[in-house]
Every structure is written in structure tokens, then in C-alpha cells.
Amino acid sequence: xxxxxxxxxxxxxxxxxxxxxxxxxxxxxxxxxxxxxxxxxxxxxxxxxxxxxxxxxxxxxxxxxxxxxxxxxxxxxxxxxxxxxxxxxxxxxxxxxxxxxxxxxxxxxxxxxxxxxxxxxxxxxxxxxxxxxxxxxxxxxxxxxxxxxxxxxxxxxxxx
Amino acid sequence: xxxxxxxxxxxxxxxxxxxxxxxxxxxxxxxxxxxxxxxxxxxxxxxxxxxxxxxxxxxxxxxxxxxxxxxxxxxxxxxxxxxxxxxxxxxxxxxxxxxxxxxxxxxxxxxxxxxxxxxxxxxxxxxxxxxxxxxxxxxxxxxxxxxxxxxxxxxxxxxxxxxxxxxxxxxxxxxxxxxxxxxxxxxxxxxxxxxxxxxxxxxxx
Numbered sequence: 001x002x003x004x005x006x007x008x009x010x011x012x013x014x015x016x017x018x019x020x021x022x023x024x025x026x027x028x029x030x031x032x033x034x035x036x037x038x039x040x041x042x043x044x045x046x047x048x049x050x051x052x053x054x055x056x057x058x059x060x061x062x063x064x065x066x067x068x069x070x071x072x073x074x075x076x077x078x079x080x081x082x083x084x085x086x087x088x089x090x091x092x093x094x095x096x097x098x099x100x101x102x103x104x105x106x107x108x109x110x111x112x113x114x115x116x117x118x119x120x121x122x123x124x125x126x127x128x129x130x131x132x133x134x135x136x137x138x139x140x141x142x143x144x145x146x147x148x149x150x151x152x153x154x155x156x157x158x159x160x
Numbered sequence: 161x162x163x164x165x166x167x168x169x170x171x172x173x174x175x176x177x178x179x180x181x182x183x184x185x186x187x188x189x190x191x192x193x194x195x196x197x198x199x200x201x202x203x204x205x206x207x208x209x210x211x212x213x214x215x216x217x218x219x220x221x222x223x224x225x226x227x228x229x230x231x232x233x234x235x236x237x238x239x240x241x242x243x244x245x246x247x248x249x250x251x252x253x254x255x256x257x258x259x260x261x262x263x264x265x266x267x268x269x270x271x272x273x274x275x276x277x278x279x280x281x282x283x284x285x286x287x288x289x290x291x292x293x294x295x296x297x298x299x300x301x302x303x304x305x306x307x308x309x310x311x312x313x314x315x316x317x318x319x320x321x322x323x324x325x326x327x328x329x330x331x332x333x334x335x336x337x338x339x340x341x342x343x344x345x346x347x348x349x350x351x352x353x354x355x356x357x358x359x360x361x362x363x364x365x
Binding site: 058059060061102103104106114117119121122123124125126127128129130131132133134136138139140141142143144145146147150 | 168192193194195196197198199203204314316317318319322333336337340341343351352354355356358359360361362363364365
């Protein structure tokens with residue numbers, strides 16, 4: 001976006017953000033987390049146009065799911081495999097998490113609920129202090145059914 | 161007996177109108193995705209506790225507070241604005257100023273639809289850094305993320321864009337989730353939303 005011969009100029013430094021002018025009428029807000037947003041020069045930064053640098057979430061979840069007496073390891077972009085035992089599948093899932101990216105692996109039980117999970121370079125999700133009247137088990141089953149339906153309908157699982 | 165301040169609890173002071181729902185859901189989602197706990201006056205419907213006492217107790221327990229003033233506007237039906245959000249902001253700032261040492265470490269984020277609108281109705285907070293979301297959940301999520309990353313000192317927090325993309329995925333799943341638990345997504349109460357968000361994030365981040 002920088003025009004030939006035009007030197008970028010640092011305009012201002014905000015919280016977790018720096019604004020750099022890179023054209024006659026365009027500036028870029030560069031955030032500490034790598035986001036970049038285009039800002040028309042002269043407009044308030046709250047009216048900025050947001051550029052999608054990455055339309056996909058950076059972190060991924062690796063799923064270990066029971067499948068026809070075996071255990072399948074499934075995740076988009078991180079490969080897939082089938083193992084005879086849950087322990088072997090968990091080892092394979094842990095290995096997939098060693099590529100330096102953030103994410104988590106989740107082990108699903110026959111009940112459709114999570115039996116084990118580990119996070120990598122992501123903050124742990126906290127449990128709300130007040131209990132839902134729906135009951136945590138009912139919500140876990142609903143979430144499990146939605147997520148597992150999505151996994152089962154994906155071509156990755158069907159190729160196992 | 162003073163309540164213990166939780167360094168991972170975030171008090172949300174915002175409107176509870178249907179029109180604000182998307183932003184509230186986005187803020188709650190962002191808070192849990194970043195490893196914190198969302199609290200607000202809606203979490204406890206115990207009729208035995210006076211509402212103001214409940215709000216004071218929750219504020220006391222939260223190190224962080226998010227205060228959205230975007231709904232402070234004249235209600236045409238009664239020709240008066242609602243003052244609950246500025247009142248709760250005042251309670252939070254008062255707790256920070258006059259409370260015990262642990263309370264003085266409180267941090268607060270003030271949100272509005274526009275960054276300078278506050279000058280017309282609550283100019284006493286001039287000098288605070290007001291953040292604008294333009295009425296967009298994605299903007300609110302990014303503001304919350306960037307603020308929490310700065311004030312909490314925590315590292316390895318996912319970026320605002322990443323949280324926003326995950327929120328869109330959660331929103332896509334929400335109607336099906338609600339159908340399976342016989343709930344209307346438009347009328348999901350705070351505690352149900354919070355539990356659903358936390359369980360969904362554990363399952364498919």
C-alpha cells in the first residue's frame with residue numbers, strides 16, 4: 001500500500017496501536033497483535049475501515065473422537081489419523097499441538113461430552129460462577145452434539 | 161465483611177435492551193475467550209437482595225469493569241435518559257478511589273458508540289480514554305481485547321480479530337444450541353449465555 005517514493009511516517013502511538021501514514025489519503029493502524037486496519041487520513045480513528053488480514057481464527061482445536069471401535073484425531077489444517085486406543089490418539093493429538101501455534105485438543109467420550117482437554121498457548125476458559133438452570137450437563141450435551149455433527153459431516157472424518 | 165477482589169473477574173455495566181444484545185453477547189464471549197469471567201447484575205435473580213446492594217457486591221469482587229454509555233440517551237416515551245450506566249460507573253470509580261488497597265488497583269474501560277459523545281452529557285470523565293465501538297459487536301470485541309491485554313499484563317492472549325472470528329462461529333452455532341436446550345436465542349438469560357459460551361469455547365476454539 002506504500003506508494004513508490006513515499007516514506008511511511010509515524011503519526012501517533014496509541015494503546016497497543018501505532019498509526020503510520022503510508023499515502024496521501026491513507027494511514028494504517030498497526031496493533032500489537034498483528035492486526036492492521038486502514039484509516040482514511042483526517043478521519044477520527046473510530047471510523048476506521050477494518051481490513052481482514054486473516055479470515056480464519058489462528059488457533060485450532062484438535063478433536064479425539066471415538067469411531068467404530070477406534071479413535072480418530074481430527075482438525076482442520078493439522079492432519080488426521082486413526083488409532084486403536086485412546087491413549088495413542090491422545091499422543092498423536094499432543095504431537096499435532098507441537099507446531100508452535102496456539103490451540104487445544106479435546107477428547108470426546110462415548111456420551112458426546114468432553115472427558116479431557118488441554119490448551120496450548122491459549123488462556124484457559126473459566127467456569128462461570130453462577131450455574132445455569134439448564135444444567136451444565138444438558139449444555140455440554142448440546143454443544144457436543146453440534147460440534148460432533150459438524151465433525152462427522154466434514155470430509156476429513158469420512159475419509160478415515 | 162468486604163468481598164475478595166478477583167483478578168480475573170470483569171464487571172459489565174451495559175444496557176440490557178434487545179437492541180444492545182449483540183454487543184453484550186460479543187463482550188461476554190470475548191471475556192471468556194480471553195480467560196476471564198464475566199459478571200453483571202443479571203447473573204443473580206435472587207429477589208431477596210436489593211439490586212443496588214447486588215451491584216455493589218459484584219463491583220467489589222471485580223478487578224476490571226467495562227462500562228458502556230452508548231445507551232445513555234433520551235427516552236422519547238418519558239423524555240428522560242436512563243442513568244443506571246453512569247451511576248454504576250460512578251460506583252466503580254468511587255470504589256477504586258475510596259476503597260481498600262486492593263480496590264485501588266481496579267481498571268475500567270469506558271465504551272460508547274462515539275468517542276466524543278460523552279462531552280455532551282458526562283463531561284466530568286474528560287481525561288479518561290473513551291473507546292468507541294460504533295454499535296458494532298466486532299469493534300466492541302476488539303476494544304475489550306486490546307484493553308484487557310494492556311491492563312491485565314497477561315501474555316499470549318488471542319488477537320481481537322481472532323476472537324471476533326470465533327464469536328461469529330459461535331453465533332452461527334447458537335440457534336442450533338438453543339434449539340437443543342429449548343431456549344430462544346433472542347431471550348437467552350445471562351447465566352445461560354455465559355455457561356454456553358464457556359462450554360462452547362472448551363469444545364471448539
